[in-house]
Amino acid sequence: xxxxxxxxxxxxxxxxxxxxxxxxxxxxxxxxxxxxxxxxxxxxxxxxxxxxxxxxxxxxxxxxxxxxxxxxxxxxxxxxxxxxxxxxxxxxxxxxxxxxxxxxxxxxxxxxxxxxxxxxxxxxxxxxxxxxxxxxxxxxxxxxxxxxxxxxxxxxxxxxxxxxxxxxxxxxxxxxxxxxxxxxxxxxxxxxxxxxxxxxxxxxxxxxxxxxxxxxxxxxxxxxxxxxxxxxxxxxxxxxxxxxxxxxxxxxxxxxxxxxxxxxxxxxxxxxxxxxxxxxxxxxxxxxxxxxxxxxxxxxxxxxxxxxxxxxxxxxxxxxxxxxxxxxxxxxxxxxxx
Amino acid sequence: xxxxxxxxxxxxxxxxxxxxxxxxxxxxxxxxxxxxxxxxxxxxxxxxxxxxxxxxxxxxxxxxxxxxxxxxxxxxxxxxxxxxxxxxxxxxxxxxxxxxxxxxxxxxxxxxxxxxxxxxxxxxxxxxxxxxxxxxxxxxxxxxxxxxxxxxxxxxxxxxxxxxxxxxxxxxxxxxxxxxxxxxxxxxxxxxxxxxxxxxxxxxxxxxxxxxxxxxxxxxxxxxxxxxxxxxxxxxxxxxxxxxxxxxxxxxxxxxxxxxxxxxxxxxxxxxxxxxxxxxxxxxxxxxxxxxxxxxxxxxxxxxxxxxxxxxxxxxxxxxxxxxxxxxxxxxxxxxxxxxxxxxxxxxxxxxxxxxxxxxxxxxxxxxxxxxxxxxx
Numbered sequence: 001x002x003x004x005x006x007x008x009x010x011x012x013x014x015x016x017x018x019x020x021x022x023x024x025x026x027x028x029x030x031x032x033x034x035x036x037x038x039x040x041x042x043x044x045x046x047x048x049x050x051x052x053x054x055x056x057x058x059x060x061x062x063x064x065x066x067x068x069x070x071x072x073x074x075x076x077x078x079x080x081x082x083x084x085x086x087x088x089x090x091x092x093x094x095x096x097x098x099x100x101x102x103x104x105x106x107x108x109x110x111x112x113x114x115x116x117x118x119x120x121x122x123x124x125x126x127x128x129x130x131x132x133x134x135x136x137x138x139x140x141x142x143x144x145x146x147x148x149x150x151x152x153x154x155x156x157x158x159x160x161x162x163x164x165x166x167x168x169x170x171x172x173x174x175x176x177x178x179x180x181x182x183x184x185x186x187x188x189x190x191x192x193x194x195x196x197x198x199x200x201x202x203x204x205x206x207x208x209x210x211x212x213x214x215x216x217x218x219x220x221x222x223x224x225x226x227x228x229x230x231x232x233x234x235x236x237x238x239x240x241x242x243x244x245x246x247x248x249x250x251x252x253x254x255x256x257x258x259x260x261x262x263x264x265x266x267x268x269x270x271x272x273x274x275x276x277x278x279x280x281x282x283x284x285x286x287x288x289x290x291x292x293x294x295x296x297x298x299x300x301x302x303x304x305x306x307x308x309x310x311x312x313x314x315x316x317x318x319x320x321x322x323x324x325x326x327x328x329x330x331x332x333x334x335x336x337x338x
Numbered sequence: 339x340x341x342x343x344x345x346x347x348x349x350x351x352x353x354x355x356x357x358x359x360x361x362x363x364x365x366x367x368x369x370x371x372x373x374x375x376x377x378x379x380x381x382x383x384x385x386x387x388x389x390x391x392x393x394x395x396x397x398x399x400x401x402x403x404x405x406x407x408x409x410x411x412x413x414x415x416x417x418x419x420x421x422x423x424x425x426x427x428x429x430x431x432x433x434x435x436x437x438x439x440x441x442x443x444x445x446x447x448x449x450x451x452x453x454x455x456x457x458x459x460x461x462x463x464x465x466x467x468x469x470x471x472x473x474x475x476x477x478x479x480x481x482x483x484x485x486x487x488x489x490x491x492x493x494x495x496x497x498x499x500x501x502x503x504x505x506x507x508x509x510x511x512x513x514x515x516x517x518x519x520x521x522x523x524x525x526x527x528x529x530x531x532x533x534x535x536x537x538x539x540x541x542x543x544x545x546x547x548x549x550x551x552x553x554x555x556x557x558x559x560x561x562x563x564x565x566x567x568x569x570x571x572x573x574x575x576x577x578x579x580x581x582x583x584x585x586x587x588x589x590x591x592x593x594x595x596x597x598x599x600x601x602x603x604x605x606x607x608x609x610x611x612x613x614x615x616x617x618x619x620x621x622x623x624x625x626x627x628x629x630x631x632x633x634x635x636x637x638x639x640x641x642x643x644x645x646x647x648x649x650x651x652x653x654x655x656x657x658x659x660x661x662x663x664x665x666x667x668x669x670x671x672x673x674x675x676x677x678x679x680x681x682x683x684x685x686x687x688x689x690x691x692x693x694x695x696x697x698x699x700x701x702x703x704x705x706x707x708x709x710x711x712x713x714x715x
Contacts, residue, residue, distance in 0.1 A: 089513055298455075
């Protein structure tokens, strides 16, 4: 099994789908000649040429809208939003147009497009280029929202996203691009959308994570030496309630580890669902480990504290398992204030 | 001598860029755009360009040494910011993008303001109202809309102030920028829209953004467009001055300043993946500083002694920059919550009036079963 970096796994998935299906094309800023700001389209222009691999003007609304149009014709456009924040100027095309075309046409139209976007903190890009923002799109029925967590999920979910008949947003944590992992390529390497991945089986507690926090959760569990089940949610919307609830029914405890502000974060949905639908199985209050409700700081040492760290997740895991109590977030303990 | 350019017709939008100082330093006056500067002003423009170049060179080196998170070099584009800064009145407002270190320098933002941001020790390097310079826009094109809104406010105030906004050739493709032009025209906002066409939007050449000179787009929006040599600080000053004077009563003007991005997009970019060294070298010959140096030497305003003194001043600036950057205090983690909201207190993190719950006891399954059966009948 070859090992590759996450960005190589993405480029490989794009190339494999482009070879398999002539209707797959790629648009974005700096993706052709420069092969992507994060090198996620390396080799594509050379192999597939400038009609299928296009550098665009700086016009996210234009290329998102154009992808909607092309997709309704049966093309399979994959567009790259360099930083997920840039989706702001294109949200109308995605949320109000792409997500609604099947519904508005009584099923006559499909919009098989993929929106790839880099997300998250950890690379020192400052508060306007470090958010995850999955909640901008996760409450829109019609959209499928996916976050990759390692090289295999990057490869497998990307290929599945391109094949999906509906619009899929694939969020790629920037800090993972350089991370290496083993990747099964080809048909066997394709992972299903809308299915969570149990990345570590366990009996004592269920830890649900997504994207960058999957690795953080795994490391924290290893540091605590607890028998935790770690689930990579993988598809946030529509999410795999069955895998999560089955696990919670077995373990009786639930922690969600998120890279997003406390208020309005995706974990609230998971915890609320578990509280309602697995109430009788819970032996302690489920809770969320998130970032504080502030923008992502630029200073390296502040940014490093902002995202749940391995040490802090381990501390909270231990407290929770030892006492049954919900631990305080680090920013309360450390007196973060004005 | 007042400018003879009256904004109509749009005769400055096509043809070669307006230039008064050619690359060899030869001066040819353009009666439409007089350079009403005295000897001291000319030496000041020269000094500012030299010092900003030095600041840029030092910052690039500091980034490579790991002392700055990132640096967006303004090398080769100094004439635009220095020329515009000389043209705006102190009470005018300027909206920069992230590469306008020359503007920040000339508006009086000090070393720590410019570099603190890139060092990551602050999220905002200066008070926009105090220096007449907005926070630099990292998001492409967003500031053009802000500038139009600000100019509409100036219009309402009625004080004859104007706004200038700087954006790039890449930003000219953003919907934000184009909608800003519609608004500026609809409401006759006193705004000068200065597009720095430096040839490249990261890896995408300017030809991918526009098939015609960008200044010509102004005609479609119904206001004047001017195309100027962005490496000629005197033309830059004179054109910006005329455009600002026009804008105060006549509404928007678009200026396209033609220049070249001599360095990579930022220190995180490798420009040799998409352009050639030969292309970069060609632009070296049109350097904005060397042509003004040649002109001032020809005029007898600069001699070897003065140039050597400027060189010393430049070296002292480099030392000051290195020292200030390395000694900037790092922010404490407890300040993380500052400025997310106006109510600058812990309330934004821990809502007031909500007591922090004491730790619950470990859950006893027998007790819980009893509670459950009671609750469910």
